[in-house]
Amino acid sequence: MTFSDSSASNRVFTLPQAILNSTELEMITAQRSETDDLYHYTNANVAMYNILASGTLRLSPFESTNDLWESRPLHPNLSSHHDDENWPGDSGHMDLWADIDRHIRLHAKVACLTRDFTLPDHVWNRDASRGWGHLSLWAHYGTSHTGVCLRFDRARLIAAFQEQTDPAAPHFHGPVRYVNTQGVGPHGLDIGQIREFGVDAAALAYAKANNESLFFRKYWDWENEAEYRLVLLDQSLLPAHIDIRGALSGVVLGDTFPERRRPALWEVLKAYPDVEVRQLRFQNRYLNCLGPITPEPAAKAVPWAEPRRSGSLEERLGALLEATAEANEFREAAKLLAADHLTVIGQAIAALSSDLGSWPEVESTAFPQSQAVPVEQRSRQPGTPGEQVHHEAGFICVVENLPKYSLTLVAAAAVQVLDGPRLRLHGVVTTEQWDSDGNRRAEHWRVAREVPADEADAALSALLTELRAAVDAVRPTFDEQRGQTPREAG
Numbered sequence: 001m002t003f004s005d006s007s008a009s010n011r012v013f014t015l016p017q018a019i020l021n022s023t024e025l026e027m028i029t030a031q032r033s034e035t036d037d038l039y040h041y042t043n044a045n046v047a048m049y050n051i052l053a054s055g056t057l058r059l060s061p062f063e064s065t066n067d068l069w070e071s072r073p074l075h076p077n078l079s080s081h082h083d084d085e086n087w088p089g090d091s092g093h094m095d096l097w098a099d100i101d102r103h104i105r106l107h108a109k110v111a112c113l114t115r116d117f118t119l120p121d122h123v124w125n126r127d128a129s130r131g132w133g134h135l136s137l138w139a140h141y142g143t144s145h146t147g148v149c150l151r152f153d154r155a156r157l158i159a160a161f162q163e164q165t166d167p168a169a170p171h172f173h174g175p176v177r178y179v180n181t182q183g184v185g186p187h188g189l190d191i192g193q194i195r196e197f198g199v200d201a202a203a204l205a206y207a208k209a210n211n212e213s214l215f216f217r218k219y220w221d222w223e224n225e226a227e228y229r230l231v232l233l234d235q236s237l238l239p240a241h242i243d244i245r246g247a248l249s250g251v252v253l254g255d256t257f258p259e260r261r262r263p264a265l266w267e268v269l270k271a272y273p274d275v276e277v278r279q280l281r282f283q284n285r286y287l288n289c290l291g292p293i294t295p296e297p298a299a300k301a302v303p304w305a306e307p308r309r310s311g312s313l314e315e316r317l318g319a320l321l322e323a324t325a326e327a328n329e330f331r332e333a334a335k336l337l338a339a340d341h342l343t344v345i346g347q348a349i350a351a352l353s354s355d356l357g358s359w360p361e362v363e364s365t366a367f368p369q370s371q372a373v374p375v376e377q378r379s380r381q382p383g384t385p386g387e388q389v390h391h392e393a394g395f396i397c398v399v400e401n402l403p404k405y406s407l408t409l410v411a412a413a414a415v416q417v418l419d420g421p422r423l424r425l426h427g428v429v430t431t432e433q434w435d436s437d438g439n440r441r442a443e444h445w446r447v448a449r450e451v452p453a454d455e456a457d458a459a460l461s462a463l464l465t466e467l468r469a470a471v472d473a474v475r476p477t478f479d480e481q482r483g484q485t486p487r488e489a490g
Contacts, residue, residue, distance in 0.1 A: 026122070026123055026124065027119065027123050027124065027125055027128055030119045030120055030123045031119075031120065032117040032118070032119060032129055033117060033118050033119075034115060034116065034117050035116040035117065035118060035131075036153060036154050036155065037116040037131060037151050037152065037153065037154060037249070037250075038113040038114065038115065038116065038131065038151075038152045038154050038157060038228050039113060039114040039116060039131035039132055039149050039150065039151055039152070039252075040057070040111075040112070040113050040114070040149065040150045040152065041114065041134075041137045041138065041140075041141035041142045041147065041148075041149050042141060042142070042147055042148065042149075042150070043141075043142065043143040043146070043147040043148075044143070044146060044147050044148060044257065044258070044261050044265075046147075047147065047148040047150060047251075048261070048264055048265055048268050049268075051150065051244070052251075052268045052269065052271075052272070053268050054241075055243055055244060055245040055271065056241040056242060056243055056244060057111055057157075057241065057242050057244045058111070058239050058240070058241050059109035059110055059111045059165075059230060059231075059232055059239060059240040059241070059242070060109060060110060060111070060239055061105065061106075061108070061109060061110075061239065062104070062105050062108035062109065062110050062215070062231075063105040065110065065112075070215075070218070075097045076097075076100065076188050076189050076206060076210075077188025077189070078096065078097075078188055078189055078190075078191060079188055079189070079190050079191065080190070080191040080192070096194075096199070099199050099203075100189065100199060100202070100203045100206070101203075103199060103200045103203035103204065104203050104204070104206075104207045104214070106237055107200075107204055107207075107233055107234060107235065107236075107237070108207060108214075108215070108231065108232070108233055109231070109232045109234070109239060109240045110215065110229055110230065110231050110232075111161075111229065111230040111242075112227055112228075112229055113152070113157075113227065113228045113229070113230075114131045114134065114137065114149075114225060114226050114227060114228065115131060115175060115226040115227070115228050116129075116130055116131030116132075117129035117130065117131075117226070118130070125286070127287065127289065129226075130289070131149070131151070131226070132149045132151070132252040132278075132280070132289060133287050133289070134224060134225070134226075135287070136224055137224075137225060138254055138255070138280075142254050143254075144256070145254040145255045145256045145257075145280075145282075146254055146256050146257055146258060147254050147257070148251055148252060148253055148254060148257065148265075149251075149252040149254070150244075150248060150250070150251055150252075151248070151249050151250030151251070151252065152244065152247045152248055152249060153247050153249050154228075156246050156247035157230075157242075157244065157247040158173055158230070159247075160242045160243055160244065160246060160247055161173065161230045161232075161242050164242050164243055165232050165234070165240050165242060166232075166234045166235075166236075166240075169232055169233055169234035169235070170207075170208045170211070170232070170233040171230075171231070171232055172211045172212075172215060172216070172229075172230075172231040172232075172233075173228070173229065173230045173231065174212075174216055174228065174229065175216070175226075175227070175228050175229075176216050176217065176218050176222075176225075176227040176228070176229060177212075177216060177217050177218075178217075178218055178219065178220040178221075178222060178223040179217055179218075179219070179220060180219075180220050188206075189202055189203075189206050190202075193205075204233055207233055208233060211231065211233075215229060215231045216229060216231075230242075245271070245272065248272060248275055249274075249275060249276070250275060250276050250277070250278065251265075251269070251275060251276075251277045251278070252277075252278045252279075252280060252289065253265075253277065253278070253279045253280060254280055255280045255281060255282045255287075257279070262295075262296070265277075266295040276291065276292040277291060277292060277293050277294075278290060278291035278292055278293065279291055279293050308385075319383065320382075320383055323382040323383030324382045324383070326382070327382035327383070327390070328382075330388075330390040331390055331391050333390070334390035334391035334417035334421075335391050337391075337417050337421055337423075337453060338391055338393065338415050338417050338423070341415045341423065341425075341456055341457075341460055342393050342394070342395075342415060344460060344461075344464075345394060345395050345413045345414070345415065345460070345464070346366075346368070346395045348395075348413065348464045348467075349366045349395035349396065349397050349411070349412070349413060350366045350395075352366070352397050352411060352467075352468060352471065353365060353366035353397040353399075356397065356399045356409075356411075356471070357399075359399070359475075360484065361401060361402045361482070361484065362399050362400060362401055362402060363399075363400045363402060363404070364397060364398070364399045364400075365397070365398050365400075366395060366396065366397045366398075367395070367396060367398075368393065368394070368395055368396075369394060369395065369396040369412065370392050370393055370394040370414045371394070371396050371410070371412045371414070371428070372394050372396070372412035372413050372414035372426040372427055372428045373392055373394070373414050373416060373426050374426075374446075374448070377389075377416070377424070377426075377448070378392065379391075379392050379416070387418070388418070388419060389416050389417070389418060390417045390418070390419075391416070391417045392414060392415070392416040392417070393414065393415065394412060394413055394414025394415060394426065395412065395413060395414075396410060396411070396412040397410070397411045397412065398410055399411075399478075401482040405434050406433075406434055406482065407431065407432070407433050407434065407478070407481055407482045408431065408432050408434075409429070409430075409431050409471070409474065409478050410428075410429070410430045410431070410432070411427075411428075411429050411467060411470075411471050412426075412427070412428050412429075413425070413426060413427045413428075413463065413464060413467055414426045415456075415460070418450070420452065420453070421452075421453045422450055422451065422452055422453065423450070423451055423452075423453055423456045423459075424448060424449070424450045424451075425448065425449045425450075425451070425456070425459055425460055425463050426446075426447070426448050427445070427446065427447045427448075427463050427464070427466065427467040427470070428443065428445065428446045428447075429443075429444045429445040429446075429467065429470045429471055429474055430442060430443045430444060431444065431474065431477070431478055431481065433481060444470065444473070444474045444477070445466075445467075445470035445473070445474070447463060447466060449463060
């Protein structure tokens with residue numbers, strides 16, 4: 001079913017010219033010409049990930065409309081006959097009306113769009129009535145101008161609507177009329193028919209007969225929406241969808257559509273090669289529709305961050321995940337291999353910390369950390385070029401002169417598990433003097449030994465002995481820097 005709305009499209013407003021300047025009067029009184037396009041305002045997520053990604057437009061339940069005329073129950077006239085037995089009279093009207101309204105809302109689905117009009121060339125703001133140019137609709141449905149407005153070819157959209165939904169179900173489409181008073185329609189409901197065929201069947205028959213009154217009239221206050229509707233009455237309780245891939249002709253981006261969303265938009269629009277994209281820009285109280293625009297060149301990576309490996313993103317990501325999974329397997333085995341050696345290191349560092357804590361005017365603590373491993377030999381992330389370290393761990397002893405944050409002495413040991421299996425053992429002793437212009441760090445002893453796994457016990461024992469000797473050798477320097485005399489140091 002189709003009907004026209006010439007009164008709405010060609011309406012001439014009569015306002016006192018004294019309150020209008022010539023530009024406003026020219027625009028208000030100008031003859032509008034309706035185009036063959038329809039527009040649909042929505043937020044960016046729904047547009048990209050629901051409509052464009054699926055290639056379908058959803059006809060939503062009628063109860064989701066926002067005009068009180070439509071969202072509140074309608075009470076049609078009810079007629080009965082003298083032989084309708086057990087009719088409860090007026091007391092039963094409310095329950096029956098509620099049931100009728102429920103069935104209409106359950107089975108009616110609607111898609112809401114906006115009509116598109118042009119104004120004559122002589123009008124200063126020719127775009128004032130365009131389907132994409134309603135600031136209030138951008139604010140309401142386009143998430144405050146961050147969303148999009150989809151443009152459809154009217155004839156193709158209606159054809160898809162009629163062909164792809166249940167052909168036996170009543171279909172209606174047309175412009176919404178905006179009026180000051182609303183009636184229930186010329187036909188009411190007959191109690192005899194309700195009892196004979198059921199409330200659900202009678203309600204749908206009523207909706208079909210009175211579709212113009214029910215679905216295509218709104219209160220005049222909504223007139224700025226210039227709405228056009230597709231309405232379906234079927235027996236399903238689920239939303240209906242229509243394929244819009246042959247009807248979509250354009251996408252208009254809101255004035256504040258986020259730049260970060262553009263790559264995702266261009267990606268989803270690859271399925272629509274003939275669809276043009278335009279960008280709205282609001283400046284000096286004027287809305288400009290710029291374009292068509294095309295995808296921007298992909299941002300080039302920082303030169304030193306260009307991947308060494310060739311292949312697509314999918315191939316490179318797959319290789320990275322495979323390398324990570326393999327590294328995780330090696331890491332678990334390496335942890336087991338290093339566990340006993342790490343226990344020995346932890347016990348030795350704890351004993352050292354307890355002993356050094358007896359020095360005067362110091363505080364000594366021990367905790368896990370692999371600081372003994374030099375930066376150039378530390379483990380790399382899975383799959384990166386260089387020596388493969390499957391696991392590394394260690395302990396550190398920190399001796400702080402009191403008051404704190406003046407001078408510290410650090411003794412640390414660590415173990416790394418390499419291919420082979422081989423172990424690399426590390427030890428280091430450093431001091432660090434705190435300074436407001438930058439701390440001064442000095443390395444007094446460092447050793448690294450790589451040995452086969454079956455020789456690690458003896459090598460680690462020797463390294464820890466050397467570590468203790470190195471600490472004793474550094475103590476005079478440490479005491480001198482913190483102002484302790486040999487006698488005070490004991």
